[in-house]
Amino acid sequence: MTAELDLALERRIGNRSAAVIEKQLGISTVGGLLTYFPRRYLTRGELTPINEIPRDEEVTLIARVLSSNTRKMVQRKGSITDVVVSDDDGQAGLRLVGGTDYRGKVPGTLKISFFNGFRARNDLLPGRRALFSGKVTSFKGALGLTNPDYLVLDEDPFMAGGGDAEKLAAMPIPVYPATAKLPSWKIQKAVEALLDTMDLDALPDPLPADVTAREGFMPLGDAYRLIHAPKSADDWKRSRQRLRYHEALVLQSALARRRAQIAAEEATARKPVPDGLVAAFDANLPFTLTAGQAAVGETFAAELGRDSPMNRLLQGEVGSGKTVVALRAMLQVVDAGGQAALLAPTEVLAAQHYESIRRTLGPLSGDGLLGGLGSGPAVQVTLLTGSMPTAARKQAMLDAASGTAGIVIGTHALLSDNVSFYDLGLIVVDEQHRFGVEQRDALRAKARKPPHLLVMTATPIPRTVAMTVFGDLETSVLDELPAGRAGITTHVVGLAENPGWAGRIWSRSREEIDAGHQVYVVCPKIGTDDDGDFSPGEAAPGEAEPVNLGPGEADLDTGPVRELASVTAVVEHLAQEPALKGVPLAPLHGRQDPAVKSAAMADFTANRIKVLVSTTVIEVGVDVHNATLMVILDADRFGISQLHQLRGRVGRGGLPGTCLLVTALEPGHPSRRRLDAVAATTDGFELSQEDLKLRREGDILGASQSGGRSTLKLLRVLEHEDVIARARDDAHRIVAIDPDLTAHPALADAIDKYLNPEKEAFLERG
Template sequence: MTAEVKSAAPGGAAPGTNELALALERRIGKRSAAVIEKHLGITTVGGLLNYFPRRYMNRGELTPISEVPLDEEVTLLARVVSSSTRTMRARKGTLTDVVVTDDAGTLKVSFFNAYRAKAELLPGRRALFSGRISRYNGALGLTNPDYQLLDEDPDLAGEDPEKLAAMPIPVYPATAKLTSWSIHNVVKTLLDTADLAALPDPLPADVAAREKFLPVADSYRLIHTPETPADWQRARDRFRYQEALVLQSALARRRAQLAAEEATARRPAADGLLAAFDRQLPFTLTAGQSAVGKTLAAELARDSPMNRLLQGEVGSGKTIVALRAMLQVVDAGGQAALLAPTEVLAAQHFESIRRTLGPLSRDGLLGGFGADAVQVTLLTGSMPTAARKQAMLDAASGTAGIVIGTHALLSDNVSFYDLGLIVVDEQHRFGVEQRDVLRSKASKPPHLLVMTATPIPRTVAMTVFGDLETSVLDELPAGRAPITTHVVGLAEHPAWATRVWTRSREEVDAGHQVYVVCPKIGSDDDGDFSPGEAGPADTDLEDSGARELASVTGVVELLRDEPALAGVPVAPLHGRQDPVLKSETMASFTANQTKLLVSTTVIEVGVDVHNATLMVILDADRFGISQLHQLRGRVGRGGLPGTCLLVTTLEPGHPSRRRLDAVAATTDGFELSQEDLKLRREGDILGASQSGGRSTLKLLRVLEHEDVIARARQDAWTVVGGDPSLGSHPALAAAIDDYLNPEKEAFLERG
């Protein structure tokens, strides 16, 4: 039975009380407040006032009974003609049949064990009915719909029919036990009892005047009880901008706080490691790499900490840019730490950086640069005890200029001599707590560079990483070959399953290598998805669990018996393997001894094998757009054209095939990131979940409201620039504290 919310006389509030923070029961009574808390988790006046309708229906455009569509949600405005209740024969309980009419047609509405409907839906009464139309015994009808009596609504009693028809109906996010109508009723009670005139306005007066926004009290009334569509639209525009300004002001305030910190300036050396490194580079930096490098060099030379986000396409050369920044810090007597999300990627960075430095690395592959060379040290959790202790000693003593590691760098017993720069690779894999642990190991706030190869739409960058300066590398270095991507639909072309392996053999016979990516490790595994990238919540799979997904262990066995691959050295790679075995497997593939690598997504980032030209992604529909884009970036890295095959058993019309088609249609990561955000329904932009689900943004949508976000961002910079502590804007400061709960605050700091 639907939970009912009863009106109650409010208790008084003490003078000066923060109305928004007031306990809800003080305004609507204990009984109603208990229902709201139980079903919506809301306990304060502000929480309920800001529980906005998710949409509005127009009574004048309600579905006529004569036109109701089968198996669709409808809302009807109708009068009860008759009502009858009988005991059911096939099951316990009663069935109440209510016949309703809108004078253009009639419809039967049925309720099971609905004592409230039996008592309330009496002949002559008018009500709104909302539910899904179904067919029973050849006739259309509604079963157990939500309904709202109109005759007993004092706000609507005696209203002119034309005015009633034009009056929008707020529809709230409801629960199975608490209908939208019930929520609306208690919100109306709150609007009558709350001291709306005492509510502070977070918007600066000049901004509110410029935008011609309604006052706060009027906006709350009109967004919950509009008489015309223009009412709720004006109120919504005000609260949407307010949300954007509060969020952008929080980011601007954090940026101001970071800028006020004192860091150690790491100025370039006239003829140090960085200069020597640039002289020995066998290629010319791209224009983008040079421009970003100059920006980083200038910011590292300041005595306030650099906080910069570097985003760039897979293979755009971010690592070289980061390495040059690290060398500048080493030249200035400091240390740099590179934090990587996996041991495979940390080891790849370690080998790649030592190889790139060559004789400039103290343990360089080509000798050494004498006492002036930089020592590069690797620190991971799986290293032998003696090696790990030595790495920790090198970091603590300052012997190691560059320390590359995984979460092991965050251990309490790891310390640094003079940590000057933190580079975080694939920043979305780390939380604020982990980054802050590393920051705390520096005597002064260190400079920070976070990198991602997952393109971020401009609006998301403004909304989530607004406290960071952003640089973009959008051109590929010379020698990068194009990647061609094809969707291999086995549902419509089952014979292509064999062709995939024949195609793999052709690459091997041409002297090249192949990646095969699987969503699972073994048959007992649920999947190897990155957070927020795939899985039933993100893929809209109706057959989740109904089909056996490809696993590394299963595919390895299959391919060893595949005639087309006879004699081809095949090896598995996944996260559960012993670290030594993983390293040996990658070394074998890098050395072109293993020709075909069957892997999970551990090869998603950082793996750099120039001879690999073909990637086969099995059950590709189980991965998100950005993950597929990252994966295919592993091929075509050595000047040879790359090919990516997205293999799926889903039917062509399945929703998850849209992602595959999008990835196959373009290699533009920023275009894909926009599409990804659309398909993922924006998700929880400010929370831990990054796909599906309900966004913690209330009225703001980062794809739709770029202009709003940009204007609010400019206003926030102006306000915070003139008043960093917001001492002259107490209402805005309070709104930030209220809006940014710990989870949101933590996410904003992840940059």
């Protein structure tokens, strides 16, 4: 019966239906449709008349469409479809809530908005009757629904046969993720046809019998039946619990099996060397390592000294000293005769790391052979980027290939096929969310034996949070700031409610400059010719991170179109700004010539430039101790992680830092939630949780970093940590006894079907 799940869908539901399912959903097998679970369920008990809708609560209502209108959004690309509905039986009036007077609203009507609602635009035509379910929100004084689930009742075969909505809603109605040309009810009919032709009870169960008994789970066949065709709410809830644990155990077993395989790989042990580079480095440090840095360093030293690869994630607050800890690990590898490669996401950051590491090493940084092979402890640090002059790049490549360079710092240029290493022993990936797993894998392939791997992040992004919860990587945490780091105060500067603050921003900047300090100004795009109105999932022009909107976070702002701040326009404006008269300022962005970028950063570091107007190229790694103020214009265009990273550039030299998050959005706009969250705390781990709530896990086992469609079907990281923890314990127990899962063929087969070789490879690469 395992072959049943791989069977072509047309063999069970016919060519015509199968062709539509494959075209619209990308599903071509029996197993694919069987595990295409309903998004949610609608029931009679949830129905709410329009005149009784509560604020900020989930409601379900049956209504008839009065009108539908689609318009372009003014703040970003895309459209909004506004659908006005009325109670189908003509019930009157919206209830007054909290004393609010809904004047101007037609009694008994409600506006429903769909962000990029292409399917809704086609489905919800005037006169049609539909079931809507979602959370009631308030925007600009009016109640409404944003992106609710819906079911067009006029199209349902039951309704066409003369049934009424009351009877239809008496049972749970599965609502499937649908498309414009394939509504939920058609998917439901295809699934029903599939269930009628399958012997579900013959499917092998991946869950061991003792786990099924302990958890009190229903049989697997019943779970598949009742999740798609429940007779009661208890049916789909119990089936979801069963299949959710099924999913968790399969994933955790894959991770446990991969972990065991990695532990069995043979790496080159890089044992600590007495009186080598690490000892000399520690002796020359002008400060004392924090307790956290020392503890993490001991862990790294022990794991690098083993003949199995270290595979570790280092999480740390912005400014917690991750780079120093990573440098000590690199020096230990060099002491043992190997090389270390540090992969950075931008040339600015790579150059900063290069200068910072050479400066930190002091007399230990020099030319010559690998540490321990010369007259005294020394290590050559080499920079390799794509924009370097040809001669310099060739020399850097020669140094890496010959082993002359002990530490090689670079960008994507390190991944080039013509770059090789003499003996690559450790890969350090900085700000790992900026790289795809394929890129890290390309660097791993340059080592003779599986290298040790260390990935670092300041604010865990959703995918990182998910991976660490699932336990794929060993995790180290630095949550203590080194002595001398001052606090950062963050304020939301709302120009909609306080337009006069626009000028105050620059006079506040002048105060910092007059006090001898420097200022960053960050813009979401480079030039006025860029298209600043970008939609979710697209990279914002000028190197800004795409903002993934949270649930219900459609852009409902109907104000005038505004031009987003650009580096070129802001530089021109500030040159004429009276408060900054005579202040030296410079632009910095990714399209500049590398020499121009380097000169701008050098001038800012040397305090010759007082105001640096930049894109997010200064997001990580840039370390100018004299900078105390950061102004982020159109801050609502950036994600939580990016805002936290950006503000970490100030307050680095013992001077208090201030970050101003400037936005033109109104206070009630959903997108301001991100800004309020960042202003409320400097705890990066707390922010990562909020980020995950807004952006979802992303494709845990794929290249996608956040948002979009997740490989996970029923598991949600924040909601089901207890399920994941139990499944992890079960998986580790099973794999410890049976590493190859020989005694658990159904579980092994489920792993192969769930992950497939490509996805499982991500576990190794990530």
